[in-house]
Amino acid sequence: MEAIPLLTLKRLPQYLEALYRFKRAGLKMVSATKIAVFTDVHMTQVRKDLAYTGVVGTPKIGHRIDTLIQAIEQCLNWNDISSCFLVGVGHLGKALMGYSELSKKGLRIIAAFDNNPELAGSYYQGIQIQPMSKFSNLLSRLHVHIGILTVPAEVAQTIADEMVANGILAIWNFTPTKLNVTEDIIVENIDMSSSLAVLSRRVAERLHHLNS
Amino acid sequence: MEAIPLLTLKRLPQYLEALYRFKRAGLKMVSATKIAVFTDVHMTQVRKDLAYTGVVGTPKIGHRIDTLIQAIEQCLNWNDISSCFLVGVGHLGKALMGYSELSKKGLRIIAAFDNNPELAGSYYQGIQIQPMSKFSNLLSRLHVHIGILTVPAEVAQTIADEMVANGILAIWNFTPTKLNVTEDIIVENIDMSSSLAVLSRRVAERLHHLNS
Numbered sequence: 514m515e516a517i518p519l520l521t522l523k524r525l526p527q528y529l530e531a532l533y534r535f536k537r538a539g540l541k542m543v544s545a546t547k548i549a550v551f552t553d554v555h556m557t558q559v560r561k562d563l564a565y566t567g568v569v570g571t572p573k574i575g576h577r578i579d580t581l582i583q584a585i586e587q588c589l590n591w592n593d594i595s596s597c598f599l600v601g602v603g604h605l606g607k608a609l610m611g612y613s614e615l616s617k618k619g620l621r622i623i624a625a626f627d628n629n630p631e632l633a634g635s636y637y638q639g640i641q642i643q644p645m646s647k648f649s650n651l652l653s654r655l656h657v658h659i660g661i662l663t664v665p666a667e668v669a670q671t672i673a674d675e676m677v678a679n680g681i682l683a684i685w686n687f688t689p690t691k692l693n694v695t696e697d698i699i700v701e702n703i704d705m706s707s708s709l710a711v712l713s714r715r716v717a718e719r720l721h722h723l724n725s
Numbered sequence: 726m727e728a729i730p731l732l733t734l735k736r737l738p739q740y741l742e743a744l745y746r747f748k749r750a751g752l753k754m755v756s757a758t759k760i761a762v763f764t765d766v767h768m769t770q771v772r773k774d775l776a777y778t779g780v781v782g783t784p785k786i787g788h789r790i791d792t793l794i795q796a797i798e799q800c801l802n803w804n805d806i807s808s809c810f811l812v813g814v815g816h817l818g819k820a821l822m823g824y825s826e827l828s829k830k831g832l833r834i835i836a837a838f839d840n841n842p843e844l845a846g847s848y849y850q851g852i853q854i855q856p857m858s859k860f861s862n863l864l865s866r867l868h869v870h871i872g873i874l875t876v877p878a879e880v881a882q883t884i885a886d887e888m889v890a891n892g893i894l895a896i897w898n899f900t901p902t903k904l905n906v907t908e909d910i911i912v913e914n915i916d917m918s919s920s921l922a923v924l925s926r927r928v929a930e931r932l933h934h935l936n937s
Contacts, residue, residue, distance in 0.1 A: 514929065516930055517926055522923045526901055526921075526922045530878055530903075588926065590928070595925065595928060604821075605820050607816070608820030618925070619921075682931055691739055691764055701924040705826075709827075710735065712895055713801055713807065714729055715895065717805070719911065
């Protein structure tokens with residue numbers, strides 16, 4: 514299986530969103546140029562990215578939208594549901610447990626973990642919440658490869674270490690902690706703190722200019 | 726007010742996390758080198774970034790942790806609470822309404838909006854949920870500059886347009902839609918789809934190699 518470059522992977526979901534829109538609007542065919550306009554990516558780049566999906570368009574006609582959607586979804590492994598465990602059932606953890614987009618994008622949370630004894634054994638959105646003490650045992654029994662990390666920053670590294678020690682291959686990290694793991698572990702960060710830092714500072718700069 | 730470079734802004738919250746850790750561990754002073762080790766950023770870069778905060782360290786001794794925390798928080802405008810509106814009270818919207826980290830980082834959601842009539846007038850986490858019809862009126866009365874967008878992808882652009890038309894300066898966009906707004910509007914994207922695309926594909930590639 515060919516390794517698709519990082520930036521291509523990050524753009525493919527944007528193309529998908531555009532394709533879903535074209536489909537909802539009743540279109541059957543689309544050109545790379547049209548995708549480029551909607552996603553604000555240069556058309557040469559769009560063509561290069563689409564080449565990774567293996568789909569070949571017809572000159573002057575373009576691509577069948579359905580075929581292209583299917584090919585991108587397959588590239589992103591979104592047709593194939595991966596089971597995952599979530600650790601940290603706070604506000605953010607609960608949001609992900611209830612987020613139907615995840616299963617559309619190939620990720621299914623099959624168990625959640627939290628060290629709050631009041632939560633142990635209860636269900637949220639049909640997903641059972643387990644104590645951390647059951648993590649290792651369930652992980653090895655259920656062959657889960659992906660862990661979602663939604664714990665407080667100060668325990669993020671400890672839980673990540675526990676995930677890795679129990680055979681997790683990939684961590685989706687929603688904490689602001691930069692995880693220290695070996696290179697063979699796949700880590701994807703959703704860094705709300707960095708994003709909020711940029712937003713807050715830029716707004717402050719803007720207001721400063723408007724008022725001066 | 727000086728414009729801080731984007732990448733510096735994105736790193737400052739990482740330094741803060743490290744500084745909070747040092748402080749919890751009982752330390753009073755810290756060197757740029759130590760921050761570099763904990764955040765996995767080169768120490769030359771750490772020094773350059775810290776220079777934007779205006780704090781000057783003492784050679785061979787380093788920085789007072791408290792002073793540095795305060796200086797970075799001020800740079801990020803986290804001491805100054807900005808009011809914001811949230812649109813889209815689904816799972817993700819609710820998570821943000823209950824997320825105490827936001828107010829620690831200078832952002833307070835003072836009203837939420839949703840076009841589901843069943844939610845109108847109700848409260849979640851102490852925040853009242855209003856119908857979209859009240860958006861424009863409340864926005865102009867309350868001088869709010871930041872909008873958080875947690876609506877479904879297909880209505881994201883429409884709501885963003887409404888935000889901009891009513892004077893919002895900055896949009897924190899949690900939808901996978903690439904917003905089409907004028908250049909003077911600040912947009913920060915939390916792109917879970919792109920992140921999940923990278924994660925899913927890399928796991929598929931890894932498993933393919935392990936099994937072949």
